[in-house]
Amino acid sequence: MNIKELYDFGRDALLNQKFENPGLEASVLLLEATGIDKLNFYKNHDRLVIDSEIDKYKELIERRLTSEPVAYILGKKEFYSREFSVDGNVLIPRPETELLVDKAIIILKGFDYPSILDVGTGSGCIAVTLKDEIPDSVCVATDISYGALQKAKQNSKSNDCYPFFIKGNLLEFIKDSKFDLIVSNPPYVREKLFHKLDRGVRNYEPKSALVAGDNGLGIISKIISESMRVLKNEGWCLLEIGFDQSVKVIEMFELNGYKEIEVFRDLSGIDRVIKAKWKK
Numbered sequence: 001m002n003i004k005e006l007y008d009f010g011r012d013a014l015l016n017q018k019f020e021n022p023g024l025e026a027s028v029l030l031l032e033a034t035g036i037d038k039l040n041f042y043k044n045h046d047r048l049v050i051d052s053e054i055d056k057y058k059e060l061i062e063r064r065l066t067s068e069p070v071a072y073i074l075g076k077k078e079f080y081s082r083e084f085s086v087d088g089n090v091l092i093p094r095p096e097t098e099l100l101v102d103k104a105i106i107i108l109k110g111f112d113y114p115s116i117l118d119v120g121t122g123s124g125c126i127a128v129t130l131k132d133e134i135p136d137s138v139c140v141a142t143d144i145s146y147g148a149l150q151k152a153k154q155n156s157k158s159n160d161c162y163p164f165f166i167k168g169n170l171l172e173f174i175k176d177s178k179f180d181l182i183v184s185n186p187p188y189v190r191e192k193l194f195h196k197l198d199r200g201v202r203n204y205e206p207k208s209a210l211v212a213g214d215n216g217l218g219i220i221s222k223i224i225s226e227s228m229r230v231l232k233n234e235g236w237c238l239l240e241i242g243f244d245q246s247v248k249v250i251e252m253f254e255l256n257g258y259k260e261i262e263v264f265r266d267l268s269g270i271d272r273v274i275k276a277k278w279k280k
Contacts, residue, residue, distance in 0.1 A: 010030060119171060126141075227278065237258065
């Protein structure tokens with residue numbers, strides 16, 4: 001069997017199960033199984049594959065057929081042009097969350113030695129990226145999950161960028177510290193909508209990092225109300241939100257006395273990120 005025939009086997013298996021991108025996913029898993037790079041794959045379709053490569057590829061395809069996300073199969077995901085290790089302890093970084101990072105960088109432009117708190121860091125993709133993009137910042141990242149923090153620390157080391165990681169529930173552990181920016185991609189899915197998520201998300205990604213009660217706003221509400229005592233005067237709170245939550249989150253910020261509230265849409269035109277300034 002040559003490598004093109006092996007690719008066709010995987011693509012057809014995924015196509016038969018109506019996966020959205022069977023060709024792309026089949027090729028990505030093939031590169032992983034064989035160790036060949038993309039250029040050589042396209043140039044050398046007649047390259048013969050050995051039994052161990054066939055077995056490895058079939059194993060990866062079988063895992064994908066159970067709806068296990070490709071990022072978990074590979075154990076990695078690119079975010080903001082950096083590679084992050086992922087497993088079932090952490091959410092897979094999404095392209096939409098890069099908007100959150102973009103806005104954080106803009107907010108902190110001109111700050112000298114800005115202090116950042118990343119609440120619910122998960123894989124650490126936000127904290128590590130911000131620390132790398134703003135090297136003179138002091139970045140603290142927290143998560144309640146021990147498994148998530150271990151993964152975040154691994155990603156910190158692999159990217160040679162070192163925020164401070166602390167195990168804690170939201171902002172409860174913060175006593176005397178004050179921050180210029182609180183940033184978070186919190187759980188915001190409503191419980192009743194969980195069953196409508198893609199099967200790969202439902203069955204493999206941590207539910208605690210996705211769902212936040214009946215209205216999806218429980219964690220966001222806590223972050224907004226607790227941020228007031230942790231932010232410096234004129235500090236910013238920056239959050240990723242669900243597609244239909246901007247109006248209610250604006251109201252939460254206003255009720256808590258925040259100013260200069262602004263919502264940003266992602267590339268799909270969906271309200272995705274909101275910022276607000278805390279002024280005493």
